Amino acid sequence: MKKFILAILPLVSLMSCTDYLDIKPYGKTIPKTADEFSSLLHYHLNEIDWGEETIVGNVITSGELECYADNLESLLTQYPTGNFIPLYIGDDLSEKQYLYGDLYAVIRDCNLVMGYLEERDSRLGQDVLGTAYALRGVCYYNLLRNFCEPWDGNASGKLGIPVVTEFDMEAKPLRSTFQEVVDRADEDFRTAISYDIQDPVFRFNSDVSKGYLARLHFWAGNYRQAASYASELLQKYPLLSGEAYRNMMESEVAATGNMILKSYTIVESSKKMSYDGMRSYMQARPVSAGFVKLFSGEEDADIRYSLSVGKDRVNNKYLFSCLRSAELQLILMESYYHLGQEADALAALNELRRNRITGVADYTMDTLPPVNEDDNIKADAKGNALTPLLYAILCERRKELYMEGDRWYELKRNGRPEMWTAKQGRKYTTYSYMYTFPLPVKDIELVDGLIQNPGYENVE
Amino acid sequence: MAVAAVFFFLAVSCDTADELPPLNEGYATTVIMPDPVDLTPEDREYMEAVQNEYEQAIAND
Numbered sequence: 172m173k174k175f176i177l178a179i180l181p182l183v184s185l186m187s188c189t190d191y192l193d194i195k196p197y198g199k200t201i202p203k204t205a206d207e208f209s210s211l212l213h214y215h216l217n218e219i220d221w222g223e224e225t226i227v228g229n230v231i232t233s234g235e236l237e238c239y240a241d242n243l244e245s246l247l248t249q250y251p252t253g254n255f256i257p258l259y260i261g262d263d264l265s266e267k268q269y270l271y272g273d274l275y276a277v278i279r280d281c282n283l284v285m286g287y288l289e290e291r292d293s294r295l296g297q298d299v300l301g302t303a304y305a306l307r308g309v310c311y312y313n314l315l316r317n318f319c320e321p322w323d324g325n326a327s328g329k330l331g332i333p334v335v336t337e338f339d340m341e342a343k344p345l346r347s348t349f350q351e352v353v354d355r356a357d358e359d360f361r362t363a364i365s366y367d368i369q370d371p372v373f374r375f376n377s378d379v380s381k382g383y384l385a386r387l388h389f390w391a392g393n394y395r396q397a398a399s400y401a402s403e404l405l406q407k408y409p410l411l412s413g414e415a416y417r418n419m420m421e422s423e424v425a426a427t428g429n430m431i432l433k434s435y436t437i438v439e440s441s442k443k444m445s446y447d448g449m450r451s452y453m454q455a456r457p458v459s460a461g462f463v464k465l466f467s468g469e470e471d472a473d474i475r476y477s478l479s480v481g482k483d484r485v486n487n488k489y490l491f492s493c494l495r496s497a498e499l500q501l502i503l504m505e506s507y508y509h510l511g512q513e514a515d516a517l518a519a520l521n522e523l524r525r526n527r528i529t530g531v532a533d534y535t536m537d538t539l540p541p542v543n544e545d546d547n548i549k550a551d552a553k554g555n556a557l558t559p560l561l562y563a564i565l566c567e568r569r570k571e572l573y574m575e576g577d578r579w580y581e582l583k584r585n586g587r588p589e590m591w592t593a594k595q596g597r598k599y600t601t602y603s604y605m606y607t608f609p610l611p612v613k614d615i616e617l618v619d620g621l622i623q624n625p626g627y628e629n630v631e
Numbered sequence: 632m633a634v635a636a637v638f639f640f641l642a643v644s645c646d647t648a649d650e651l652p653p654l655n656e657g658y659a660t661t662v663i664m665p666d667p668v669d670l671t672p673e674d675r676e677y678m679e680a681v682q683n684e685y686e687q688a689i690a691n692d
Contacts, residue, residue, distance in 0.1 A: 264664065265662050597670070598674055627662045
């Protein structure tokens with residue numbers, strides 16, 4: 172009998188805990204009230220105020236993007252300080268896998284809110300839900316720009332990234348199409364707008380979502396929608412000029428002027444130290460001749476020149492991650508161009524220039540400067556040769572959004588040109604495929620059927 | 632008999648052990664970039680032109 176009991180005891184103890192390996196702690200960690208879900212989102216929202224790298228970006232991300240592009244001249248980098256900034260995109264490509272994971276971590280939290288929040292009718296509940304949709308839309312937009320090949324006149328057949336709309340830790344989704352990602356983000360932003368977020372503490376109000384809709388559709392080549400959203404917001408946030416513009420651009424931290432959304436609005440000592448460090452390291456890389464020549468003959472009249480270029484041709488501008496009216500004006504003019512409304516595009520271009528360049532004469536179709544054949548961008552988003560009007564628009568965009576991390580995506584959107592730089596006698600090339608970052612190598616190995624982007628076959 | 636029963640139940644009681652996600656150790660995590668190449672004389676000429684342009688520009692500042 173004693174032996175029998177000894178045999179039964181381990182049996183009972185071993186078989187009584189069949190769920191001990193269950194990795195889903197059901198009902199234990201998922202928030203319940205709108206307040207708790209709000210806290211979940213505020214973890215991300217607060218990070219934006221201090222400057223974070225995933226959703227809106229920060230000083231470091233904008234600085235790194237500028238280092239990958241051609242506004243600064245990497246061939247003139249001075250060492251050893253220059254060792255603290257990337258030489259070219261190849262230095263950072265492997266690390267971009269973490270950005271992918273970080274974006275899906277935000278999407279996971281948004282999906283938790285959408286799937287489990289019960290208090291949907293209260294004002295707080297609606298603000299929380301609206302913010303979750305807006306944040307998820309921003310994440311899909313970021314994933315699209317960074318991890319998918321750019322729209323080139325045709326979205327069909329282009330790979331997107333996995334679209335995940337429910338919280339399921341065991342799901343292993345495969346890549347959607349480019350168009351499905353655009354549709355998902357579009358619907359998320361429009362749903363966010365329908366919740367009409369009221370409390371400013373949630374930051375992603377309807378205007379922010381409309382701004383991102385303009386960005387999303389511009390990136391996806393849906394120029395009619397892009398122009399419509401940009402035009403609507405410009406009525407509410409008109410362009411600034413003169414001192415009002417200078418004050419906005421010289422305000423490192425506060426979101427002033429017509430900035431609709433800005434990261435890094437609260438100074439925190441350790442982050443400020445790293446941001447100041449980034450700006451200081453970038454002084455080791457002078458502004459490129461190609462960028463400076465955009466101001467040729469207008470250095471004194473164009474307010475952006477002294478804001479951008481300092482003594483010894485080093486950068487003079489704060490690094491921003493923001494959404495502001497000038498970007499919408501640039502989206503508007505280029506969208507008009509691609510829609511065949513050249514007179515409207517020219518008028519929008521001249522309007523921006525009048526707000527930046529004292530005493531400037533409007534361009535006419537006959538006085539537009541010729542295309543500079545030395546520019547890295549040689550074709551437009553559809554692969555067509557540049558015209559003087561489109562080239563003038565691209566140049567204006569480059570001047571306006573300098574040091575805001577825009578030029579890298581402009582190069583990607585317009586032909587993904589190959590560029591090279593050098594260090595210690597060796598030549599490093601930014602190949603076309605590098606504009607599209609690698610999906611995490613681990614995901615490719617763990618998820619059957621998940622397709623890696625071209626160019627990343629060699630891993631270790 | 633009892634000892635045999637213990638070993639039997641020990642063996643069958645962990646039938647859900649594979650619920651754990653696969654271990655990550657041993658998986659590749661890094662994408663390998665193409666090796667840099669030596670600069671050609673034309674490349675060095677271009678670099679020199681860039682340097683000269685810069686020095687002239689800041690001298691005239």
